[in-house]
Amino acid sequence: MKSYREYLWFETKKRREYLNITGDVERAVKKSGVKEGLVLVNAMHITASVYINDDEPGLIQDFDRFLEKMAPCDPRGYLHHQTGEDNGDAHLKRQLFGREVVVALTEGKLDFGPWEQIFYAEFDGRRKKRVLVKVIGE
Amino acid sequence: MKSYREYLWFETKKRREYLNITGDVERAVKKSGVKEGLVLVNAMHITASVYINDDEPGLIQDFDRFLEKMAPCDPRGYLHHQTGEDNGDAHLKRQLFGREVVVALTEGKLDFGPWEQIFYAEFDGRRKKRVLVKVIGE
Amino acid sequence: MKSYREYLWFETKKRREYLNITGDVERAVKKSGVKEGLVLVNAMHITASVYINDDEPGLIQDFDRFLEKMAPCDPRGYLHHQTGEDNGDAHLKRQLFGREVVVALTEGKLDFGPWEQIFYAEFDGRRKKRVLVKVIGE
Numbered sequence: 001m002k003s004y005r006e007y008l009w010f011e012t013k014k015r016r017e018y019l020n021i022t023g024d025v026e027r028a029v030k031k032s033g034v035k036e037g038l039v040l041v042n043a044m045h046i047t048a049s050v051y052i053n054d055d056e057p058g059l060i061q062d063f064d065r066f067l068e069k070m071a072p073c074d075p076r077g078y079l080h081h082q083t084g085e086d087n088g089d090a091h092l093k094r095q096l097f098g099r100e101v102v103v104a105l106t107e108g109k110l111d112f113g114p115w116e117q118i119f120y121a122e123f124d125g126r127r128k129k130r131v132l133v134k135v136i137g138e
Numbered sequence: 139m140k141s142y143r144e145y146l147w148f149e150t151k152k153r154r155e156y157l158n159i160t161g162d163v164e165r166a167v168k169k170s171g172v173k174e175g176l177v178l179v180n181a182m183h184i185t186a187s188v189y190i191n192d193d194e195p196g197l198i199q200d201f202d203r204f205l206e207k208m209a210p211c212d213p214r215g216y217l218h219h220q221t222g223e224d225n226g227d228a229h230l231k232r233q234l235f236g237r238e239v240v241v242a243l244t245e246g247k248l249d250f251g252p253w254e255q256i257f258y259a260e261f262d263g264r265r266k267k268r269v270l271v272k273v274i275g276e
Numbered sequence: 277m278k279s280y281r282e283y284l285w286f287e288t289k290k291r292r293e294y295l296n297i298t299g300d301v302e303r304a305v306k307k308s309g310v311k312e313g314l315v316l317v318n319a320m321h322i323t324a325s326v327y328i329n330d331d332e333p334g335l336i337q338d339f340d341r342f343l344e345k346m347a348p349c350d351p352r353g354y355l356h357h358q359t360g361e362d363n364g365d366a367h368l369k370r371q372l373f374g375r376e377v378v379v380a381l382t383e384g385k386l387d388f389g390p391w392e393q394i395f396y397a398e399f400d401g402r403r404k405k406r407v408l409v410k411v412i413g414e
Contacts, residue, residue, distance in 0.1 A: 113182030
C-alpha cells in the first residue's frame with residue numbers, strides 16, 4: 001500500500017471566500033503515484049470546510065447568503081464570544097458544509113461526475129490556514 | 139490491496155425521491171471480494187446526496203419537508219438561476235445532507251448498527267444520474 | 277494492509293450530550309499498529325453524530341441551541357412520531373451534523389490541525405449506543 005500526505009496553505013483576503021482547489025488535489029494525487037485508492041481532503045481548522053459542488057459564481061453567492069442567514073456573523077449572537085473570540089458564526093457555517101471529502105481514485109484520477117469540483121470554504125480568513133490531502137492505495 | 143469500482147444508475151420519476159440503495163451497495167461489496175476495508179458511496183452529481191438513516195416513510199417525509207423549508211424550490215430565489223438553471227434549491231439541499239458516506243467492511247459485510255440504511259437522495263431528478271461505489275481493502 | 281475495528285459504547289444521562297472522544301480514538305489507533313492510513317469514526321445509531329470541532333463549552337452550547345432551533349424537540353412536530361417514536365428531532369439534528377469523520381493517520385498519529393477534536397453528539401440518549409472505529413493502512 002502506498003500513502004502520501006500534503007498540506008495546502010491558504011490565506012484569503014476576505015473573511016469568507018470559496019476557493020476551487022481541484023487542481024491542487026489533482027497534483028497531490030499525481031505525486032502520490034496511487035492509481036487505485038482513496039483521497040481524503042479536509043480542512044485542518046474548525047472554521048473552514050471542504051466540500052464538492054459546482055464552480056458557478058451565482059451558486060457560490062447563493063451558498064454564502066444561505067450560510068449567513070442560517071448562522072449570521074453577529075458579535076453578540078454566540079456564547080463562544082465570551083472567550084474573546086468573534087467567530088461563532090464560522091464554526092456553525094463549517095458544521096453545515098462539513099469538514100472533509102473522500103474521493104475515489106481510479107486509473108490514477110479523481111473518479112468524478114461531470115460537474116464535481118472540490119472547494120475550500122473559508123469562513124474566518126485573513127490568516128494562514130491549512131488543508132490536508134492524504135492519499136492511500138496502490 | 140484489492141479495489142473495486144462500480145457505478146449505480148438511477149432515473150427517478152419525481153423531482154425529489156429518496157431511494158434505499160443498501161442492497162445495491164451490499165452486492166458491489168460482495169463482488170469486490172474485500173473482507174476488511176472501507177467502502178465509499180457518493181453521488182456523482184451535485185444536486186443529490188448519499189446519506190445513512192432509517193427507512194421509515196414518515197421520517198423521509200419529515201426530511202423532505204425540512205429540506206424544502208430550509209432551501210425552497212423557488213424559480214426566483216437563487217442567483218444560480220441567472221445561468222438558465224432552475225435547481226438552486228437542489229444544490230443547497232445536497233449541501234445540507236452531504237455528498238457521501240464511508241462505511242467500514244468487517245468480515246465481508248457492511249459494519250452497521252441496527253437501523254443504518256444507505257439512501258440516495260435525489261433533489262433534481264427525472265434524468266439519468268449516477269452513484270459511485272468504491273471498495274478498498276483485503 | 278492492516279485493519280482494526282473497535283466499538284466504543286456510550287450511555288449519556290441527558291437526552292442531548294456532546295462528548296469529546298479524541299482520546300478513545302487515539303487509543304484505538306495505537307492498538308491497530310497502523311502508522312500510515314485512515315481512520316473512520318462513525319455513529320452506529322441514526323440519532324447521533326460524530327463531528328470534529330473545538331472543545332469549548334460556550335461553542336458547544338451554541339451548537340446545541342442552533343440544532344434545537346433548526347429541528348426542535350416537539351412531540352407533535354414530526355410524521356415519524358406516528359410510529360410511536362418521539363425522536364424525529366434527533367434524526368434531523370444528526371443529518372445536520374453528519375454521521376462520520378475520516379481522519380488521516382501519519383507516523384502513527386491523528387494528522388490534526390491545532391484545535392481539531394472528535395466529538396460524539398448524542399441527540400436521543402439515556403440508553404446504550406455505539407460508535408465504530410475502523411483503522412486501515414500499514
